[in-house]
Amino acid sequence: MLASVAKVEAVEGKVARAVPPVIRLVLLALAAIGLITVFMTIEAHGNWDFILPFRGRKILAMVLVGYAIAASTVMFQTITNNRILTPSIMGFDALYMLIQTVVVFFLGAARLSQMNPRFQFGLEVLAMVGFSGTLYWWLFIRVERSVHLLVLVGIIFGVLFGSFTNLLQRMIDPTEFAVLQDAGFASFNSVNRTLLGISGLIIIAVSIVIWRMIHVLDALALGRELSITVGVEYRRTIMIVLALVTILVSVSTALVGPITFFGLLVAHLAYQTVGSHSHRYTIPAAGLFSVIFLVGGQMVLERVFSFNSSLSIMIDFLGGLLFIILVLRGGKK
């Protein structure tokens, strides 16, 4: 195993251009595994009984969330045929936060505390799929609109959902508000534990569906007309993909809260490095980049700067810059 890794690295040094995508993926995976190992063992001081489950939960959350964001972003960019749009820039996670708040608003925290959190989660995801499916179908797919209009409308929808969430939260009793407060900020230190297991199951199920239709996704990337020509049942497929995207966004937002520009960053890193447009490679590559970024970033923030939950602020900064560059470059073409 080690010998083959050394060989791979040597090969990469010599013919960097001609490295096949599979090997690039393997390298990324090794980097991710290496980082995770370091994260699990650094400064452990022998307290394994405490540290392994504690850090393990964090890692599990990062892997789940990273992969969910990466896969949903790549698929969303494929069906909208656009590499600026991402679900979170379009307000998907703001919508999920709104649905969460509406549930608390109408049911009340007392009744919610009696409810099984997994059941509540399922209910929210279901509402999210129905609502966002209709809204974004109408917005993106039904009518041909200019890309810039779409992005702008998406951003403003995000602001609207955000303000509306804020408004409802102000109208909820302060005690009930406390239930929601934690959900608003992305942080891997306050991961929703009860949902980790069910999230993992959902993500595995969604991944199986994605894997079975991976070639259909490649066909969709050709655009509407061409994909219909090669035999894709366009409307139905788009709806399915949109539903998958929505489920993934709900899972990641429920676990850690919204991280706006993360998907944009990792998707573009994947497109740039993997050297193939096939979803077989881009989705895993984006997922691995997510894990590398989240684990590495969290480690650097915790160990070097000794503070925790501002990872999402850093991501917003870098992602915002990338977005401006992408828009400006697109405008120049």
Next chain:
Amino acid sequence: MQVQSGQLSYRLGLATVGVIFLACISLVIGVYSFSFRDLISGQADVHSSMVLFVSRIPRTVAIVLVGASTSIAGMIMQMLVRNRFVSPSTAGTVESASLGILIITLLVPNASIPLKILFASLVALAGTGLFLLLLRSIPLRSPLIVPLVGIMLGGVISSVTSFFAYRYDLLQSLSIWTNGDFSRILRGRYELLWLSGALTLIAFIIADRFTVAGLGEAFTTNLGLNYGRVLAIGLTIVCIVIAVNVVTVGAIPFLGLIVPNVVSMMLGDNVKRTAPWVAVTGAGFLLACDIAGRTLRFPFEIPIGTVVGVVGSVVFLVLLLRGSARVG
């Protein structure tokens, strides 16, 4: 649908009366109730007149000043950049002003309010200048790129702000500047807003120049105006107004964007004619939002930034999707 100018000023008078009516409603809403009749006949107790003069009147005046000045600031920016969707909150101006307040708070912890405003204005100017520079580097294919770049620039700037606020434990103060709220307004805490009012008046007087500057550098020079100077004056007015408003009440999203757009949809783009309408509509809109925020969950209050955020984003969406047939 041309409207006669005589009829128009008649309607403007009517709109002003409407705003005054809203202002009166705004005066009587609150936990402490009193009647105007008692006040006028001199029978009111000491508490009533104190509540009125220390809290209610300053608040209502502040709302009118902020509403009018922010809307006019948005109108000036739209003329100078020649784009309908540019405004202080979609060009990084507001976010830069908050960054400025944060920097001065860190450097000089007990800075006086005028110093804060001065510094916030300077940083707001720098941020808006950066936005204009970015715009120059793209040939404008779609007018929608402009607000898109502006919103994102604002996002990047505010992530820098929240990074430092987080680092130095100022997140709570930051949320005061970023979410507009009039409940803190008392006598002695709003008077600087008159500066916004005065600048708005100046903007009225020289509104024609902004229209000309909006026609482009070559055309402006051709007419004998100094393009650079008009641009500088316009942006300075905008940035000072925004800095004053953000320091005293906090940011109010979309106000400078939707009010001028709605007015120009109804009355066209003749600025001399529409400027008073923009000011009156801005004041009325903000008064209405404030009344809604104070009555929705009486006796508690919903910050006006949140109310305007909901209403404003809906109006902005309607403007975008309605106009998409033309623009897209």
